[in-house]
Amino acid sequence: MSSKNEWLTSLKQPLNLKKKKGLIDFVIQLIFLILTIISASFIVIIIVFIGKEGIKPFITDNGGIGNVDLIRFLTGNEWLKGTAFKSNLYSVGFAIINTLYISLLALLIAMPIGVLTALFIAKIASKKLSAIMRTIIELLAAVPSIVYGLFGSGLILVFVYNLAKIFGVQSQGGNSVLATILVLAMMILPTITALSEVAIRSVGKEIENGSLALGATKTQTNFKIVLTSAKSGIFSAAILGIGRALGEATAVSLVAGNAQSGPSLDFFKTTSTLTSIMLQGLKETVGLDYDIRFSVGLVLMAVILFSNLILNYAKKMVGNVDVK
């Protein structure tokens, strides 16, 4: 309707036509721009607000308890010495090590399986089989993490508990480093597979044909030429996979066992990661015990950022090596 009116008025005032068009465009563009800036600003809001809350424990006296010592916080090996709300002796040093240790091992398990599955989907399977396999990987990626957590605590814990028994170790109901690694490996497997597949697919046909022309078999070419040519993309898959592993929360906290100190390197020992610590004891809503969660969040963000930087640097190094 309004367009018809617009059209009529524009007929009446043909000279104004251009100006009016410009005005509407300008207003709409402005509204869109504002919404875009809002969308983009959330990354800043996240950093500023979590930063603000997360720094509080270190620079205020936390209602008389005294400020938390930053060095002790980053290096200590016990979450809280003393009683909650009465002590400022918080540390996450052990949880940083746990988080990195568990994520790396999960990646170590998921990487070969994921890359080989990707190779299967992209190069080896028939068209039909590869479509089915791709759907299965997509469904695995769509399973929510809470369902992985439920599956982990219902089945993986039992498995790990029995495995520990075979080794003569009494694990705490299966809650352990190993269970956490297994659940995380399952969760990052679809991410790694999907991204590796894209990387493998984008390898140039000429490289492949060159290898085949030189007398290499199809399988030889897939393993020696295609995989090495796709390594930069596969590395990106690993980076995304480890990012997901570092930040995963609910599933991990259901199988980790919430150890209060560490680090836990023994496979059958309970553990806790930065995320599982954040999900502990959610009842507090004020005071240091509440604010400290944001500090852990800040540490988690820093850990993710640093590992990303290091891995991206490593990726560049790998990318520069010539294919031999």
Added chain:
Amino acid sequence: MSMSNKRKRKDFVLQAITYAASLIGVFILSLIIIFIFKNGVGLINWDLVTNDYHAQYYNGGINEIEIFSKTVKPSELSESDFYSNKWGLALTDDINREGRAIVVVSYLANDSPLHDMYDKNDLENNTFALEIGNIVSSIKFENKESALSVYGAEKMINALENETEFREIVFSSLGGGIRGSLITTLYTIFFTLIFALPTGVCSALYLTEFAKNNQFTRIIRGMIDMLTGVPSIIFGLMGLAVFVPLTIRYTPASGANILSGSLTLAVILLPIIIRSTEESLKIVPDEYRFASLALGANKTQTTFRVVLPSALPGILTATLLAIGRVIGESAALIFAIGTAVKDEISIFGKSTTLAVHIWSLMTDEPANIELASTISIIILIIVLVLNLLVKLLSKAYLRNA
């Protein structure tokens, strides 16, 4: 010749390894589905969806009785239904959604004197009635010890049959239902989409239709992309630090609530919606835009009438993905919406979505794996169907484009 045989064998082994690796993925998915169905399918029924989570307890008293029931045990009742002729009541042993033994009313005769019971806690309560499916926890008598459900339905019914009066029957509704969490999930989907869709679609329109290719646009794009790498628990912290205080200040809310949860989820979804919409906007041929502009339409009209309709499949895809994400999200919502399972749902109050309901069940002592699995079945089916829909949709769209 032997060399090539060796090569063949090696190739076969290498190929077999990729088959084996792929089977692991198949194995994991099947294991998850089998595990969840095996544990959860027993509790699936319509009552689960309509029942409250928290059981309502009642104390039923009764006045002196003149006429007792004359109904004999109906033939449809089985051996395991223990029946009292005098009271026209059948009780049976069962197991509730937490896995504990309970005694359930399996039959109540029309002429049962128990229809005349009154609510001892609320004498004005006119809707008060013992119903089939109610859980009887104890029957208390004046001059003898109470009949408790822990000793089973048979002992309970015998104790009742021997008496002509009782002090009270303590009974409850079944409980353990997910009605509240289901409603919260629907509210959360609705509000999240209301916040995220317009913002996301308009941002995508700006970036593809209006933005100049300059430093500013690149920075904006980079900032939106950065959001995808943030773990959801960090979004939860942001919800706690930003949206919870915001909703407390401007709404009747007093803590984490559905609105703060939806706002948090909206932020998580923004990059997904923007990306998906942009992808579909890029497919719209430039000729459409030029034709529209050449016909005298201004940029705004072109955007809304020509470009946007062509991008609708992409927006629909984004919406479906968004719904799936909302249903599955747990870490962010544990902070931004709370973990208290509720039956009375208000958008300004605490409650849990289905995913957080699972979290609450799993962190209870002891964990309720059965009910958690049942909810997982519901979530999994919805999420998997949504994903397959997206796949079909994009396939159909690509064929048309």
